[in-house]
Amino acid sequence: MPAVEKIRQDVDELMPGIVADRRHLHENPELGFQEFKTAEFVRQRLEQLGVDDIRTGIGGTGVTGLITGTGEGSARNVLVRADMDALPILEENDTDYKSQNDGVMHACGHDGHTAILLGLARLLSDRKDTFSGTVKLCFQPAEELPPGGAQAMIKEGVMNEPPIEAVFGLHLANETPVGKILVGSGPVMAAADGYTITIHGQGGHGAYPHGCIDPVIIGAQIVVALQTVVSRNTDPMDASVVSNCVFQSGDAFNVIPDTAVLKGTVRTFKDETRDLMEKRITEIATTIAEAMGATATVEYTRGYPATINDEAMTELAREAAAAAVGEENVIPKPPAMGAEDMSYFQLEAPGSYFFVGSRNEEKGFKWGHHHPKFDIDEESLGHGLTAMAMNVLTYLGR
Ligand SMILES: [Zn+2]
Ligand SMILES: [Zn+2]
Structure with a gap:
């Protein structure tokens, strides 16, 4: 030295x-x-x-x-x-x-x-x-x-x-x-990825929800379900984060909107956990939307490793x-x-x-x-x- x-x-x-x-x-x-x-x-x-x-x-x-x-x-x-x-x-x-x-x-x-x-x-x-x-x-x-x-x-x-x-x-x-x-x-330091989920429902009058496919309710279910990716799909000893930071939909109190957009950040340390995140987030968003009569598109973007x-x-x-x-x-x-x-x-x-x-x-x-x-x-x-x-x-x- x-x-x-x-x-x-x-x-x-x-x-x-x-x-x-x-x-x-x-x-x-x-x-x-x-x-x-x-x-x-x-x-x-x-x-x-x-x-x-x-x-x-x-x-x-x-x-x-x-x-x-x-x-x-x-x-x-x-x-x-x-x-x-x-x-x-x-x-x-x-x-x-x-x-x-x-x-x-x-x-x-x-x-x-x-x-x-x-x-x-x-x-x-x-x-x-x-x-x-x-x-x-x-x-x-x-x-x-x-x-x-x-x-x-x-x-x-x-x-x-x-x-x-x-x-x-x-x-x-x-x-x-x-x-x-x-x-x-x-x-x-972690890998930092991002996702954008777009839920395509069908808008209409807030008083007649049965004639609509409400993307706000579907989005709410997806946000909650996404929290299970960390708590139920990954090893508790392998740290990771999913934070849904954006939920945008509608702008009138009595109108059910057509679409809702969710965005969030995903942090992981291992490649396999990163792959799992992408897979589970995509599955959860698309299948919940489908189960409720809507469709969802998921864009998963990989940032710094x-x-x-x-x-x-x-x-x-x-x-x-x-x-x-x-x-x-x-x-x-x-x-x-x-x-x-x-x-x-x-x-x-x-x-x-x-x-x-x-x-x-x-x-x-x-x-x-x-x-x-x-x-x-x-x-x-x-x-x-x-x-x-x-x-x-x-x-x-x-
Ligand atoms: Zn800085
Ligand atoms: Zn810096």
Whole structure:
């Protein structure tokens, strides 16, 4: 393992620049697949650092670059990913780095992820003689906008040149106090699918229901029955969620409408559970509708797959996190039902995705991700960078 003291020293020196980059990005947020200024900013930074093979416009607005070590080691190729996109939220903070793009805000911390990866580029460029192998810096567009930028970059060959053998990434975590890092092996985030059920009944007068096929009653039965997919069809030890979040039908108190539309989200960790969800939701909706004299069409859309951390890569990440913030500050990461398109990279190569605490209630950094007052304790940027540098250098040094 490389000496963490030296890395920490370098990170301390780099911190003012990383914070300045993060604030610049925070002030200039852009939505998914529209990260034009962000990508140009990243490209310029990489060029200043002398990073090799800088490519832009990958999978939309993605940027990649290579840093190749000249020292000794395993000569492997590793990819480190940061997402760059912001959200359609009007910022309610009043800082001097507040969003200058009204209605768009870095409310998930992706400005921090981008700044950390730029910091990693700087740190590795300054110590090329200490490792061998290639680090691919991957600045990804549109994590917040399914189908997302990861898949788009992979389709354009981001995992191939050079052939990537491991992938790493991190997310800032405002639920977790600054100074802590969450690391978990196996499934850490869920697969996120969606469904739309359209019930075709027959409308008419509310006083004469016997002349109609009421899609509202049928929809109500389907909503209730869908809850049995999790409670009665899946293994209780295998976590999953079906949330029907939309029920739209009719607009007059005395008119039975023709149709009703149900929409919901489905979260799972295993492929077979995902397949079961699609099958059962479709069966339940179509057969209940049929039993009640109507028809239903079901559209099931697969979103991001589950994020599964490789055991060996995660042990590396855990050791790196312990070196960065101390063994006592590394917390096991339980799986959560949120989703991430980092998962696509981890389907291509073994990897690990960890979470860096950025909450500081005393300083007012207490708002959750996607909240208009979201902001981070910037100390977290240093922890994230130290852990990621240790992670990558240890992997390449093995
Ligand atoms: Zn987010
Ligand atoms: Zn995010």
